[in-house]
Amino acid sequence: MKNKAGDKIKENQARIMLLQGDEAVVEGGLVAGASFFAGYPITPASEIAEGFAEKLPALGGKFIQMEDEIASMGCVIGASLAGEKAITATSGPGFSLKQENLGLGIMVEAPCVVVNVQRVGPSTGLPTSPSQGDVMQARWGTHGDHPIIALSPSTVKETIDLTIKSFNMAEKYRIPVILLLDEIVGHMREKVRIPSAAEVEIVERKRPRPEDREEFNPYQETEDHIPPMPDYGQGFRYHSTGLFHDKTGFPRGKSEDARLLMDRLMAKIDENLDDIILLEDDLKGDEEVVVLSYGSTARSAISAVTRARQEGLKAGWVKLMTVWPFAEDYVARLADRVKEIVVPELNRGQLIGEVERAACGQAGISGIHRYDGTIIPPDEILDKIKEVS
Amino acid sequence: MAEDINRYLRQDKLPHIWCPGCGHGTIMANMLRGFARSRLDQDKTVVVSGIGCSGRATGYLDFDTLHVTHGRALTFATGIKMANPELTVIVVTGDGDGAAIGGNHLIHACRRNIDIKVVLFNNSIYGMTAGQFSPMTPTGATATTAPYGNIDQNFDLCELTRSAGATFVARGAAQQPRQLIKIFEKGFAHRGLTFIEAITQCPVNYGRRNKLGGARDMLNWQKEHIINQTKYESLAAEERQDKIPSGILYQDKREEYTERYEKVIASARGSEN
Ligand SMILES: Cc1ncc(C[n+]2csc(CCOP(=O)(O)OP(=O)(O)O)c2C)c(N)n1
Ligand code: SF4
Ligand SMILES: [Mg+2]
Numbered sequence: 001m002k003n004k005a006g007d008k009i010k011e012n013q014a015r016i017m018l019l020q021g022d023e024a025v026v027e028g029g030l031v032a033g034a035s036f037f038a039g040y041p042i043t044p045a046s047e048i049a050e051g052f053a054e055k056l057p058a059l060g061g062k063f064i065q066m067e068d069e070i071a072s073m074g075c076v077i078g079a080s081l082a083g084e085k086a087i088t089a090t091s092g093p094g095f096s097l098k099q100e101n102l103g104l105g106i107m108v109e110a111p112c113v114v115v116n117v118q119r120v121g122p123s124t125g126l127p128t129s130p131s132q133g134d135v136m137q138a139r140w141g142t143h144g145d146h147p148i149i150a151l152s153p154s155t156v157k158e159t160i161d162l163t164i165k166s167f168n169m170a171e172k173y174r175i176p177v178i179l180l181l182d183e184i185v186g187h188m189r190e191k192v193r194i195p196s197a198a199e200v201e202i203v204e205r206k207r208p209r210p211e212d213r214e215e216f217n218p219y220q221e222t223e224d225h226i227p228p229m230p231d232y233g234q235g236f237r238y239h240s241t242g243l244f245h246d247k248t249g250f251p252r253g254k255s256e257d258a259r260l261l262m263d264r265l266m267a268k269i270d271e272n273l274d275d276i277i278l279l280e281d282d283l284k285g286d287e288e289v290v291v292l293s294y295g296s297t298a299r300s301a302i303s304a305v306t307r308a309r310q311e312g313l314k315a316g317w318v319k320l321m322t323v324w325p326f327a328e329d330y331v332a333r334l335a336d337r338v339k340e341i342v343v344p345e346l347n348r349g350q351l352i353g354e355v356e357r358a359a360c361g362q363a364g365i366s367g368i369h370r371y372d373g374t375i376i377p378p379d380e381i382l383d384k385i386k387e388v389s
Numbered sequence: 390m391a392e393d394i395n396r397y398l399r400q401d402k403l404p405h406i407w408c409p410g411c412g413h414g415t416i417m418a419n420m421l422r423g424f425a426r427s428r429l430d431q432d433k434t435v436v437v438s439g440i441g442c443s444g445r446a447t448g449y450l451d452f453d454t455l456h457v458t459h460g461r462a463l464t465f466a467t468g469i470k471m472a473n474p475e476l477t478v479i480v481v482t483g484d485g486d487g488a489a490i491g492g493n494h495l496i497h498a499c500r501r502n503i504d505i506k507v508v509l510f511n512n513s514i515y516g517m518t519a520g521q522f523s524p525m526t527p528t529g530a531t532a533t534t535a536p537y538g539n540i541d542q543n544f545d546l547c548e549l550t551r552s553a554g555a556t557f558v559a560r561g562a563a564q565q566p567r568q569l570i571k572i573f574e575k576g577f578a579h580r581g582l583t584f585i586e587a588i589t590q591c592p593v594n595y596g597r598r599n600k601l602g603g604a605r606d607m608l609n610w611q612k613e614h615i616i617n618q619t620k621y622e623s624l625a626a627e628e629r630q631d632k633i634p635s636g637i638l639y640q641d642k643r644e645e646y647t648e649r650y651e652k653v654i655a656s657a658r659g660s661e662n
Contacts, residue, residue: 036472057657062471062650067497071464074457078437078468081455082476086468104458232453232469233476235432239448241456250402250448 014196021159021185022089025115026051027194028163029087033202034113035061036084038075040068040094043127044183045117048089069094073101073114077176080110081240083231085167089115092125095134095141102176103142106265108240109219109229111170111205113163115179117186118295118346120373129373130183132295132346138178139324145262147269149276150178150324154298156190162278162321168203169276173268174226180323182346184296184375205229208236217247221260225267269325278321279330287316288339289385292331292355294320297344297376304381315385323351328358335359340388344368344376364388392425392570394418399451406445410604412563412589416510417446417481419566420587423573434477435469437462439491441483442517442591443510452479460490463498466505474647477577478504484511484525488544492524499553499582503646506576506583509546512591520594530599546586551639556581558639562588564611568636575637581645588615588633 012031019027025048029037037052039045053063062079066072069090076086090098095116105112118134120126134141138150149169153159159181166177208216208228218238220227227247230236243251244258251257269276282305283290289308293301298319308315318334320327331354335341341363343352352367359365368384370376398421407413424434434452438444440459447454457465462480470478480487487495487509498505514532515521522532522539525546530539551558557579561569569587576583590596590607601607614633621634 036468038468054657057650057654058660060654064467064471064650066464066467067493070461071467071494071497074461074464075468075471077457078455078465079472080468081465082435082469082472084472086472100458101461101464108455231473232435233433233473237432237451237453239454239456241448242458243456 012196014194014199016191016193018189018191019156020047020187020189021153021156021181022047022117022187023051024156024159024192025089025163025179025181026055028160029113029167030055030059031160031195031197031200032164032167033085033197034087034167035059036076036079036086037063037088038066038072038079038086039088039090040066040072042091042094044119044186045089045091045115047186048115048117052087069097070101073098073105076112077101077105077108077110080112081108081232085111085171087113087115089117091117091119092121092134093123095137099141103144103146104242105176106142106146106148107242109174109227110176111174112176113166113170113179114176115181117181117183119183120371126373128183130296130346130375131371131373132182132297132350133371134180135323135347135350138180147175147266148178148324149173149175149269149322150180151278151321152180152295152323153185153321154295154319155185156188157192158321159185160192160194164200165278168201171203171205172226173272174205174229175268180295182296207231210234218249219245219261220247221264225264225271273325276322276325277327277330279318279327280321281316281318283316283318286314288314289342289389290316290318290334290338291342291344291381291385292318292320293344294323294351297346300376300378300381301344304378304385307378307382308385313385313389315389326351326354326358328354331355331358332360332362335363338363340364340366342366342368342381342384342388344381346370346376392422394421394425397421397424397431397451399449402449405449407442408593410590410592411442412512412591412604413443413446413510415563415566416508416569416587416589417449419569420508420573422570424577426570426574427577429477429577433475434479436479436481437466437469438481439483439486440517441486441515443481443483444486446481460486461494462486463491463494463505463507467498467503470503470505470647471650474504477506479506479508482507482509483516484509484513485515485523488524488546495550496553499550499555499584501646502554502556502581502643504580504582506585508585508587510589511546511586512589512595514591514595516591516594520598532598547584547638550584554582555584556641556643557583557637559584559637560586560588560633560635562611562615562635563590564608565615565635568617572637579640581643
């Protein structure tokens with residue numbers, strides 16, 4: 001394997017390690033080919049920056065600690081346009097700061113990964129306590145309509161897998177991908193196997209051929225809606241802007257261009273839901289109650305459902321790994337055949353609104369919501385299953 | 390002026406959007422003349438700009454160009470330069486973009502001495518949003534948001550960037566093209582954080598409101614008040630009061646940021662073996 005500078009770098013070997021979720025982001029990122037990190041320290045995400053600071057240079061990659069999270073987000077997008085696989089990591093207050101530049105990244109279609117290890121907000125909130133309070137911010141944090149992909153792991157192993165997927169989806173769809181951890185997954189230690197790069201699928205962005213330079217339209221509509229992207233310095237001399245633009249990359253101030261661009265940006269995601277939406281379920285087909293969860297809450301949900309079944313209840317579970325785009329069709333089908341969907345979340349009720357929308361009255365929906373920095377124990381979910389059975 | 394700058398312009402994007410009498414076009418043209426003299430590779434040069442009338446320059450420049458969020462051009466430029474140190478990276482910014490919302494990024498880029506050429510179009514006002522005061526609006530001047538006179542103290546950006554760690558600091562003016570071209574030529578050749586303050590006029594949103602006349606009067610003002618540093622230093626303190634020194638004000642050699650990072654890479658690799 002060679003890095004961009006053409007130096008030989010060591011092929012990573014599969015190995016077993018005891019890792020925190022935050023460290024797993026680093027290991028997974030390196031497997032995926034992460035070559036650039038920019039960030040600003042914040043609890044509970046600092047370990048990610050520390051890990052990349054140590055490991056990237058040895059692989060010929062780059063790490064930079066910026067003056068704030070706004071700068072980190074800009075830096076990552078700049079590096080991406082220059083050809084790097086770039087990543088940044090933060091938590092609530094920093095995630096808020098990143099939002100404006102995140103929108104720029106969506107508009108200029110710069111592949112990158114933005115990790116948010118969620119803590120309790122708003123404001124400084126509870127810096128060391130877990131939360132799933134930024135789910136809606138991940139969807140709508142930057143202003144205006146826009147597409148977004150957000151993945152959320154519930155274990156350290158899943159953190160490795162979903163970090164790799166985040167890079168792959170970012171490269172494939174030319175979009176910033178948000179990886180939503182929470183303080184529990186970020187700081188929890190589990191024994192995991194880190195795969196070698198040869199074992200997993202690694203996606204690289206589509207790049208134009210040198211001969212395409214002559215008549216290059218950087219934001220051209222294509223069959224898959226994803227235009228090829230050159231690295232800076234390859235003689236394409238193209239323009240990118242946060243203003244609405246046509247296929248040439250330049251703004252013309254025409255409303256038609258705004259509609260066409262927005263439709264293309266949305267189509268990149270909307271036409272690939274099967275590829276993007278990742279979830280796991282354990283359903284026997286006779287369920288009356290299904291617990292739908294994501295992130296660390298899924299751990300309690302799975303344990304509660306296992307116990308419910310042992311007690312003879314007809315219960316099942318669904319774990320969303322892709323939070324955005326939301327698995328609307330799946331939930332609609334589920335609602336058609338079960339009595340109740342239980343949605344535990346570490347917030348006052350965010351994703352449950354999407355579940356209600358998709359279920360459209362076909363099943364009862366009940367939430368379990370904690371927003372005090374403590375987890376939802378399996379008992380509480382089990383009680384709810386019994387209550388609604 | 391023999392330099393052919395047409396090859397650096399996207400001819401099909403002209404004429405530009407700037408108002409008649411605006412100094413931004415003059416600064417941009419002289420920047421390109423300096424670029425032509427510096428003999429840097431057009432294909433290996435990226436220009437990044439923020440939001441403002443000045444920020445629109447990237448639309449006309451035939452390089453890889455990136456037009457970003459207000460005040461943040463330097464952060465994107467830092468990512469580009471770190472990713473590929475072979476690229477020449479230029480930032481075009483305004484006095485609001487670079488000194489207000491982007492002020493923190495400016496001082497930190499200087500502190501790192503990363504090899505980015507920052508060209509700040511200083512027209513002493515927020516031009517694009519129609520005349521609110523900026524950190525470069527002189528105390529006492531009026532602006533739409535300072536109808537009773539500006540009580541804020543303005544910056545001396547050259548002093549600021551120098552003390553923050555920039556290794557090339559210069560000031561020129563639209564009225565003095567010969568000096569300006571030379572500043573750009575030398576600045577583009579410098580390795581390290583290069584800060585060039587280009588004083589320009591906004592007759593529409595600054596001149597008119599402050600009764601400074603039209604573009605011609607504002608250029609005359611520049612001629613009378615902006616004087617070469619050597620001459621400035623020969624003046625007595627009271628004569629300096631209403632004068633602004635121009636030219637290459639400071640230049641020094643200090644290890645550049647991406648070069649220093651190359652050493653980090655080398656030592657990280659060394660410690661691996
Ligand atoms: C975050 C954000 N805040 C405010 C604005 C509105 N805005 C656009 S340009 C500008 C000022 C630009 O002034 P300057 O940098 O001096 O550029 P000039 O137009 O004078 O060249 C402002 C405040 C914006 N685009 N984004
Ligand atoms: S508003 Fe001022 S700065 Fe903007 S184009 Fe017009 S004259 Fe130039
Ligand atoms: Mg201005």
